[in-house]
Amino acid sequence: MFKLFILIKVELIKIFAKPRTYIGFITVGVLIPLIMVLIRWFGFALPEYYLRQLSQNFDMQGSLVNGYLVSYYLMSILWIHFPFFIILVAGDSFAGEDSHGTFRLLLTRPVSRIQVLTAKYISTFIYTATMVSFLGVISLGSGNLLLGSGDLFVFDKGILILSQNEAVSRFLIAYSLAIFVQLVVASLAILLSTISENPVGPIVGSYAVIIVSIILSMIKVDALRGLHPYLFTSYFDVFFAPFADPIPWKEIWGSVFALFKFGVLFFILSVIRFVRKDITS
Amino acid sequence: MKRVLFLLILSSLLLAQKGPKEIVEKISDKYKTIEKMEMKVRIVADIPNLRMPEKTIRLYYKAPDSLKMAASGFALLPKNGILPFMDLGNFVGDSASFDTIVTDTLNGKEMWVFTMSKPLTGPEEHITFWVNKGSEIIEKITITNNKDILSEISFCYQNIDGFWLPDTTRFDFYMNRRIPYALAPSITNPFGSVDIGSKEDHFNNRGEVRLIFFDFRINP
Numbered sequence: 001m002f003k004l005f006i007l008i009k010v011e012l013i014k015i016f017a018k019p020r021t022y023i024g025f026i027t028v029g030v031l032i033p034l035i036m037v038l039i040r041w042f043g044f045a046l047p048e049y050y051l052r053q054l055s056q057n058f059d060m061q062g063s064l065v066n067g068y069l070v071s072y073y074l075m076s077i078l079w080i081h082f083p084f085f086i087i088l089v090a091g092d093s094f095a096g097e098d099s100h101g102t103f104r105l106l107l108t109r110p111v112s113r114i115q116v117l118t119a120k121y122i123s124t125f126i127y128t129a130t131m132v133s134f135l136g137v138i139s140l141g142s143g144n145l146l147l148g149s150g151d152l153f154v155f156d157k158g159i160l161i162l163s164q165n166e167a168v169s170r171f172l173i174a175y176s177l178a179i180f181v182q183l184v185v186a187s188l189a190i191l192l193s194t195i196s197e198n199p200v201g202p203i204v205g206s207y208a209v210i211i212v213s214i215i216l217s218m219i220k221v222d223a224l225r226g227l228h229p230y231l232f233t234s235y236f237d238v239f240f241a242p243f244a245d246p247i248p249w250k251e252i253w254g255s256v257f258a259l260f261k262f263g264v265l266f267f268i269l270s271v272i273r274f275v276r277k278d279i280t281s
Numbered sequence: 282m283k284r285v286l287f288l289l290i291l292s293s294l295l296l297a298q299k300g301p302k303e304i305v306e307k308i309s310d311k312y313k314t315i316e317k318m319e320m321k322v323r324i325v326a327d328i329p330n331l332r333m334p335e336k337t338i339r340l341y342y343k344a345p346d347s348l349k350m351a352a353s354g355f356a357l358l359p360k361n362g363i364l365p366f367m368d369l370g371n372f373v374g375d376s377a378s379f380d381t382i383v384t385d386t387l388n389g390k391e392m393w394v395f396t397m398s399k400p401l402t403g404p405e406e407h408i409t410f411w412v413n414k415g416s417e418i419i420e421k422i423t424i425t426n427n428k429d430i431l432s433e434i435s436f437c438y439q440n441i442d443g444f445w446l447p448d449t450t451r452f453d454f455y456m457n458r459r460i461p462y463a464l465a466p467s468i469t470n471p472f473g474s475v476d477i478g479s480k481e482d483h484f485n486n487r488g489e490v491r492l493i494f495f496d497f498r499i500n501p
Binding site: 032050051053054056057058059060061062063064073075076079150151153154155157158159160161163164168190214217218220233234236237240241243244245 | 327329330331332333334338350352353354355356357358360361406412420432452454457458459460461462463464465466467468469472473475486490
């Protein structure tokens, strides 16, 4: 167990020593506050558009355009764009060692291949959780700082306005689920990384798999409907589920369990591949 | 002789009959001593395709017609009918003219009913007041066009320091178009899907907002 901790520590040092690890942090750290500044300057007419029917009879006090609303909208980047930052690191975990020729040196240590794989998995998961948490902190933090806080305006069978306290708890659940979704993305990238000897392959491959799966999940064709439960991207939207009233826990747990199964499948396939892998570099 | 007697009875009846403007002035006079007033209002909305939490706000009234709201977060407050005595001042200007007063019953109580013929917000909109004959307070206000009731405001009162002030106000209203039926973002609709409906959709376009008043402070 102690060896595993050492391995995880070493893997984390490796991850955070690489410049590519910071691409996601820098992008999120610059882009999200910039979006908040632009919204502060130029406004965001969305709630007014949907509630304009009420303006004839009602005065509306307080703005619904606040840090929570923009953070909610920015969660949409978690579908396609954000996984890139996860894949960039996870796809490099095994293939990077292969391409640098450091695997043989690593595996001469008195640790099993499963321990190495588990350490790489856990360290990549730590990076993934940190990255998603960073997105949450920057999004909510800069949003509240620049646009203020208040009630949260969301879509849920019409318009749903959640009180500020409710909004905070919903975001906590949503970001926890987003971490879980991105862990599955990381697992896929690690699996492809065990197969390839060059990091470009798993990075491009994982991203291609996600985009193709999302396209297949999005297309509303009867012939493809039967395929949807077998696409892990069909459960990607679980992090929007907490913004409903009442929270659909059954649906959430169903999606979490489905994603868990995909994660376990990717892990098992990674183990099979890595244990049998012929290390030539 | 009969003709003289008839004219005497008619003229005395006409003198005894209150005109709408007199009623309106009488109601307004009752509240003239209120210079400032603070109150809390709990707002409960029941609007199709819109769910929002109950909200308690603080209202500040300053005579004759200033009303300010302090709320944390988002709140909806009807434009008319919050304080009926204040609305009278807003609705009834010098140019306002009324239809003839009629007597009607509302919830078993006798009412004076009169309609303002002065258009309010549109060329075809009219406002009708139901005034309790006994207590001389406004029980209901309706705003109509030639076809429909656009909004209806019903009042329940409580007596605070000798003033009949709103206890619960029910505001039923009509929307030209319903609030859009929007679905949450999902993998099939990344930014959510919205059904705005057509102008001809006449379902889900009536809503209700209740205002529950408490914690009044008159001339603090």
